[in-house]
Each structure stands twice: as structure tokens, then as C-alpha cells.
Amino acid sequence: MNERQRRNRAVSAAREFNPATREFLEHEFETYALLREELPIARVGSRSALAGQGGDGAWLVTRYDYACEMLSNTADFSSQTSNYPVRPWIPQAIDPPAHTAYRRILNKWFTPDAMNALEPHLRQYAAELLEKMTAKDEFDFIADFADPFPTGIFCELMGYPMEDYQQLMDWKNMLMHAGDGHSRGRKLAAARARELGLAVGDDDGMTDEVRMQVAGSVAFALYEYFGKLLDARRQQPRDDMISRLLAASYEGERPLTQEELLDTMFLFFMAGLDTVASALGLIVKGFAEDPVKRREFIELMDDPQRMSLAIEELVRYHAIVLLPRRVTRDLEFEGACLRSGDQVICPTQACNRDPEQFENPDELRYDRVPNRHMGFGHGPHRCLGIHLARRELRIALELLHRKLPDYRLHRSRPPELFGGMKGVSELWLERA
């Protein structure tokens, strides 16, 4: 391919950009590398479907330094993007100064100290799940561990009754995975759509509009569910996040309104149920495919310093989120003319593999320094649950590999990936 053809191919890749398809995932890093070299700010075409990110008028940003600049500049690049089933989520879709005030309330519940206190419980719960999982010779790592471990912990922290676990997971899957390759999400969303009397294909196919209507109905059910929990905790507070939110004060001036409480709970739900599960799925899939890297990891697990560097590298390498922003005024950015209202999408998958920032970016190097990766985001919106996520990843990976150092992909059940907000929905493993 000559230079001109390469550039033309980059233009086409941007035009058709759809991170939620299997075809894209097969060439994901190649495509991002091509775009980064040829069109680091690429106009995404109308044929692209940006899985819930708002399609038309978007720019795809694949350079690390560009993305950092945008994510730090909250005045020109707003987090309130578009298409919320009810209202923008707090604090993720809110800009400073209100964002700062909300984070001031939430940050102190998620400090490393606060998470230290959870460590024994995390270890015990992980060990229990692993005991059950490894009693079998073949198992779906997602259903048996990657989903229930972080989600169970999250339900406890929030104060959701554990018996609601399956319902919460089903809602989450309908809301986030109706059309991204996640077969359970697709099936559930199609069933919901049929209940609502909407058009669904025989293959469970749905238009974007139908998916939005399903999302709206699920969000409505969730808000109702959260409303009931808030009422219950108003009557009888407990030691959980719901009760803390009820007792919280906005800038020391007033309690949170009912809408603020609900919008915050909705964000917790969206951010807490999928993220660590997705990262664990991708990491363990990688280990199943590459026993050499797995063994290297097992060798360093006992050294806390090397282990924390390794966890950061795994998060860099297996990044899961696309970070969207909305341009708030007409402006020129590195030669590109961005218009007020345009969306910019920063895939952390692309930024974390920028060779100008990471030497040999496609190589997993457990001792990588520097490693200023964007796996937990960048700027004021960096992941609120960062310290919980790191700890869950460390504990899960350590205990899994103590219990079961050798495993491989199942001989006849291939992994099922989903894209957009990326992850693994089924990961069948067997003892090696």
C-alpha cells in the first residue's frame, strides 16, 4: 500500500468507525494505529454507529497528547454529551464547578484508606467464588467470577439487596449491551422490546431507535428501584452508600435533591457493574492465550512493588473505555476546525498504544516506566473508583493464579467479545 492509499484507508476507517462490531475488534489496534498516524483527529462518518455515543458530527481522537489536552480542558470540552435516558449522570456528565462539588462528596468514600478497610472482605469473597469455579474442569470465567466478584462487592457497598443481583445484571445488560456483540444483552433487550410492542427482527435485531426506547424503559425501572431504596434508607439508614448520599451536603449548604440522588445512583450503577468485570475478562483472556506472559505474571505476584506496576500495565494494555466530550465553542485544535456541539471521542484503547508516549506500545511489559496510561481516564473526571478497581484487580488476579496457575481457552467454546465499552461476555476456560 502506498502512502496515498494508506491515507485513503484511514479516511474510510473513520467513516465506518464502529467499535461495537466484531470486525472492528479483530483489527482494533491496527485501525487505531493507522488513524493515529494518518488522521489523529478524524471526522467520523455518518455510516459509523457509535454505540450510544451519538453518531453524527463526531471526531475520533487517537493521539495520547491530544486526548490529555481535551480531557483536561473542561471549559471547551464538556462532559455533558448527549442522549441520557433521563438526565445527565452525576458526576460523570457534569462539568466543573458543580462536578467539583459532587466529587468532593464522593471522593472521600473511595480513598485508598477507605478501600484498605475492604481488603479482607474482598479476599474472602474472591476466594469463595474461586473455590466454586475451580471445582469444575471447565467454566465460564465471566459468569463464575468476573461478573459476580466486583458486582457483588459493589451491591454491598451501595446497599443493594444481594437477591436483586440477577435483576440488576439483566438491567445493566439491556442498557449497555443491546447491540455491541454481547449475546445475553441482545437477547434480553429484544425480549424487553417485544414486551413493549416494538419492532424486533427474528434474529433479535433492533434499530438504534428501538434500542434507545428499551434503554429508556430500563432507566425508568431503575429510577423507580432506586427511589424505593432511598425511601427505605430514609426510614432506616444503614452503613452503605445510599445512606451516605442521603446524609451528604452539597458544599455544606444543603442536602442533595431527589433528582441529584437518583442521577448519582444511576451513574454508580453504570460505572460499577461492568468496568472491573470487563478488565478482568480481557486480562484473563489474554493470559489464557499467552501462557508465557501468564507465567511471568505469576512469578512477580509476590513482590508488591512489581505487582502494582504490572496491574497498571495490564490496565493500559487492556483499556476498556471510550471517553466522549462535547465541544462547547467553535475552536481550532491542532489544525482541525471543531464546531460548537461536535462530539469528540477519545478511545483509551488508542491513546494507551500511542508509541510517542509508550515505547513498543503493543508489548505487555510488566515493569513499564513511565506508564502514564489513560485506562482510568485523565483530568478531573478520572475514575472515582480507581483505588477499588486496582485492589479488586490485584486480589482477583493474585488469588486466581494461586488457585489455578494453568488454564487455556475452552477447546470448543470460543470467547465472546463485545465492543464500544469493551469487554468479554463469555470466557470459557479449561484446565491445562
Added chain:
Amino acid sequence: MKVTIDPKRCQGHGMCNMVCPEVFRYDDEGFGYVAPEYENVPAAFQDAVRLAEIQCPERAIVITEAEPGESPG
């Protein structure tokens, strides 16, 4: 060697605390600050402080090396 954290840049990723918990503490909201007793960084922590500066995703750590001739901190 002196070290400070620029509070305008720090977003509380906590990387510095992971690398050198003695020097880099965090407040009750999880934002980093330098322990007052280690603003002049003892020789034993200087390598770790340099590593923290390199690793900070927000580039919020500012190191000032002593001028030649000054006694090391």
C-alpha cells in the same frame, strides 16, 4: 532535592503514593500532598520521588534539584 505537588494539576490518581508512600500522602479526598517533613527529600527517597514524578499521569509533581554546591537535602 525539593518536591511539591501542584494542586491545580493533581487529580488523585494515587500513583505517587503507590511509588513512595513516605513522601506522598493524600488528603481526606484522595488528593496528593508532600509530607512536610520530606519536602527536602532525604537521599533514601530521592529515586522513588523521581519515579513518582515520571509516573504521575497528570504531571503534577514538581522536583527542584539543589544547585551545585548546595548541601543535599
